Amino acid sequence: MYFAWLRERLGSSSERVAMPLDVSDVAGVVTWLRTRGPAFAAAFVPENRIRCAVNQEFARPDQPVHANDEVAFFPPLTGG
Amino acid sequence: MATVRVQAEAFEVSAEMAALTAGRVDVGGIGCFVGTVRGADIAALELEHFPGMTERAMAAIAAEAEARWSLLGCTLIHRVGRLVPGEGIVLVLAASAHRQAALDATGYLIDWLKTSAPFWKKEFRADGSHSWVAARDADDAAAARW
Numbered sequence: 001m002y003f004a005w006l007r008e009r010l011g012s013s014s015e016r017v018a019m020p021l022d023v024s025d026v027a028g029v030v031t032w033l034r035t036r037g038p039a040f041a042a043a044f045v046p047e048n049r050i051r052c053a054v055n056q057e058f059a060r061p062d063q064p065v066h067a068n069d070e071v072a073f074f075p076p077l078t079g080g
Numbered sequence: 081m082a083t084v085r086v087q088a089e090a091f092e093v094s095a096e097m098a099a100l101t102a103g104r105v106d107v108g109g110i111g112c113f114v115g116t117v118r119g120a121d122i123a124a125l126e127l128e129h130f131p132g133m134t135e136r137a138m139a140a141i142a143a144e145a146e147a148r149w150s151l152l153g154c155t156l157i158h159r160v161g162r163l164v165p166g167e168g169i170v171l172v173l174a175a176s177a178h179r180q181a182a183l184d185a186t187g188y189l190i191d192w193l194k195t196s197a198p199f200w201k202k203e204f205r206a207d208g209s210h211s212w213v214a215a216r217d218a219d220d221a222a223a224a225r226w
Binding site for chain 1: 115127128129130132133136158169170190193194195196197198199200201202212213214215219
């Protein structure tokens with residue numbers, strides 16, 4: 001799932017994907033996403049400070065990711 | 081008991097205050113924070129959230145405040161959708177037996193709401209241009225002081 005400007009830039013709010021077997025954590029998902037085209041490569045750079053949630057809990061790069069997990073990526077939060 | 085809501089409609093502060101204290105005589109004070117849409121140069125704000133996760137994150141923040149300050153109740157309401165300057169965007173109420181706990185919990189709740197609940201603001205200017213609001217490091221610092 002993608003939110004805010006990330007959703008707009010990728011042209012997608014959610015998708016179901018089959019990831020390579022060697023992807024086991026959030027950092028691995030990001031590395032793989034970056035290979036999916038220029039929009040992904042440009043969006044997932046450190047200076048954009050993209051945050052992640054796995055199954056609706058905030059997740060760090062070393063958080064494990066399993067089959068059927070819901071993984072969300074989004075920009076820093078700006079509510080309130 | 082916390083009341084947590086994400087809604088498009090405007091909130092009514094006095095009605096929420098009445099609901100928070102209905103039937104109780106142990107409340108000595110209610111802390112209240114109302115965030116409003118600011119900006120002479122913007123035409124509107126659009127608020128996006130993460131349905132499900134946002135409510136869970138707000139409930140977790142409320143539970144933390146209730147435990148830490150022994151609150152008798154609190155209310156967190158955050159609006160989503162399109163809002164214009166002057167409108168209320170977020171409401172925090174914290175009821176306690178004593179004022180200091182109510183005031184401190186209110187500050188904690190709004191600081192953490194800004195940094196830990198998934199909402200994103202998009203600004204629309206009068207000329208029709210728009211942009212996503214950037215996160216402020218000062219907000220992280222405000223939350224960290226608790």
